[in-house]
Amino acid sequence: MDRFQYLMVLGACLLITLPLEVFGAGVYRQPRRAAAAILPVTAVFVVWDLIAIFADIWGYNAKYVTGIGFPGVPIEELLFFIVIPLCGLLTYNAVDTILTYLKRRLRDRSAQSS
Numbered sequence: 387m388d389r390f391q392y393l394m395v396l397g398a399c400l401l402i403t404l405p406l407e408v409f410g411a412g413v414y415r416q417p418r419r420a421a422a423a424i425l426p427v428t429a430v431f432v433v434w435d436l437i438a439i440f441a442d443i444w445g446y447n448a449k450y451v452t453g454i455g456f457p458g459v460p461i462e463e464l465l466f467f468i469v470i471p472l473c474g475l476l477t478y479n480a481v482d483t484i485l486t487y488l489k490r491r492l493r494d495r496s497a498q499s500s
Contacts, residue, residue, distance in 0.1 A: 410483030
């Protein structure tokens with residue numbers, strides 16, 4: 387079970403932020419925009435990870451990863467670079483949509499009372 391902890395945490399992050407998709411234009415409904423935001427950063431961090439791993443700066447305990455991935459970088463780490471920014475985008479989109487709605491309501495309410 388220990389081997390799947392990292393994956394379970396990533397899955398929990400996705401499940402917790404999934405309901406945020408209903409706010410605004412949605413992140414999953416705009417896959418090209420999401421990919422354009424996430425993939426360049428993912429590429430930089432994968433290279434960063436590879437350099438650090440091969441320089442023996444850090445590594446991954448085999449007890450806590452599945453062993454799937456490419457040399458040196460487990461699949462869990464690769465998924466981390468996609469899942470966490472995706473959750474961030476979902477959160478940002480939801481907060482922005484809610485704040486915009488609330489500002490509009492306040493503006494409308496103040497216009498009606500004038």
